[in-house]
């Protein structure tokens with residue numbers, strides 16, 4: 406009986422929290438058929454938002470993949486002073502609100518801040534431009550690759566790498582031929598999570614982008630801006646597109662997980 | 666000399682693990698590094714391979730100072746206790762690894778790998794993955810992989826330690842035969858004295874980070890340098906303040922010259938052998954005799970007999986405590 410009750414509560418909870426809202430968005434999006442959906446997503450602003458989102462997300466994923474692999478190897482294979490601190494710092498982005506991240510970046514890289522001013526004098530604009538949005542996205546998605554790779558790297562151990570060394574492989578050869586194949590599923594899992602997080606990021610990007618329509622507007626910002634301007638079809642269409650991406654990544658991670 | 670280790674010291678943190686270790690390994694020999702667990706055997710082997718750096722001391726391989734060389738450049742074959750198989754590569758690719766790194770032509774690699782797989786009896790398994798092999802097969806694959814690059818020396822760290830007793834015995838004999846065929850200078854680590862005596866032509870006894878004795882199996886067994894080595898290499902018992910092998914003691918019914926009176930406390934039959942437990946001068950001791958001998962004397966608990974070391978028996982005097 407208690408089991409039944411729990412099940413009902415759990416289902417109701419998920420229904421009102423997840424299924425109903427997402428279902429309604431999809432319902433509203435496709436309420437008038439596929440035509441308006443396609444139309445809304447092919448408007449110049451929507452296409453531009455897609456492009457900005459993709460650019461920012463790809464750079465952020467690339468940066469976090471390189472950083473993630475490097476840091477994971479550093480944490481698992483090496484001992485150095487400050488290792489525990491680094492380990493703790495990596496999880497910081499999970500705890501800090503993205504809005505705070507955005508503000509902090511403005512404090513450092515804004516036009517009138519020391520670092521930002523210097524970069525500006527070299528012709529690099531960070532805040533209200535792509536570099537800033539990439540930085541913000543990198544920050545919020547920082548732990549995902551590291552945390553996916555670390556346990557697998559630990560489990561893999563270093564004996565295979567040592568065996569490769571004694572067989573004449575250099576560090577790079579060992580990394581490419583032994584370590585990377587050993588962590589490939591975990592890495593793919595981390596990269597997909599990181600990609601999903603990057604595509605969906607709102608808060609930090611909202612702050613550093615300046616929300617310039619057709620310039621620094623990402624898909625999430627587009628949804629919000631269209632909604633505020635009573636263009637509900639466009640808002641819902643873009644929201645559905647984001648939800649679809651989320652579902653695809655969810656399926657991908659489910660597919661990658663058991664092998665990792 | 667294939668390997669010359671000189672005055673090597675190594676500590677992990679403040680714990681000294683190797684203390685002034687010097688050993689010479691002859692070209693073409695099969696040497697066992699024998700000692701209790703935690704004695705520093707693996708560390709010494711890893712120092713030779715370049716997987717650990719010694720704090721002080723030098724390692725020469727085939728006459729070349731290798732102390733500062735990376736493992737990549739030492740040309741040693743290393744076999745790990747837990748195989749360290751490349752899980753994502755087939756048996757063939759595992760064995761081919763070192764040759765692929767050396768960019769040898771494809772057909773040469775194929776030929777050499779198949780030869781080696783034949784040598785380790787895995788020619789049928791070339792396309793399998795390590796996860797599809799038994800422990801013994803994986804270890805043979807690891808051996809073939811190490812041999813593929815024609816190493817100057819082959820180093821094996823408890824190669825059979827993770828296998829069950831039956832496979833262990835088979836592989837031991839097999840390793841000995843393989844060495845007679847291939848002749849590569851080989852050093853293997855073991856904590857099993859029987860394994861060392863059966864397989865090696867030289868035994869280095871290492872304990873507490875120090876070399877306790879070096880010699881042929883017969884030398885180390887018959888002329889142990891100290892009570893520790895004697896105890897570690899085989900069964901011992903104490904009679905009259907001397908450490909003696911239990912099979913080196915004579916029992917007689919009547920008094921004999923140089924004999925000591927002893928009371929039989931228990932007679933245990935272990936198949937062909939009989940273990941006679943005695944009390945000598947108030948202390949427990951035991952003697953190993955054949956079944957025929959025990960029956961001839963009709964030994965039963967409570968009997969008073971005479972014991973003395975057999976002529977030519979080795980014994981060590983224990984310092985009075």
Ligand SMILES: Nc1ncnc2c1ncn2[C@@H]1O[C@H](COP(=O)(O)OP(=O)(O)O)[C@@H](O)[C@H]1O
Pocket residue numbers: 677682700701702703704705706707708709
């Ligand atoms: N990487 C390491 N870090 C710290 N201590 C170690 C390390 N490797 C070995 N030791 C210590 O050194 C001692 C000798 O270890 P080892 O060489 O593995 O002995 P053996 O192979 O004879 O069992 C042990 O006390 C072990 O705990």
Ligand SMILES: [Mg+2]
Pocket residue numbers: 706707708823854
């Ligand atoms: Mg060991």
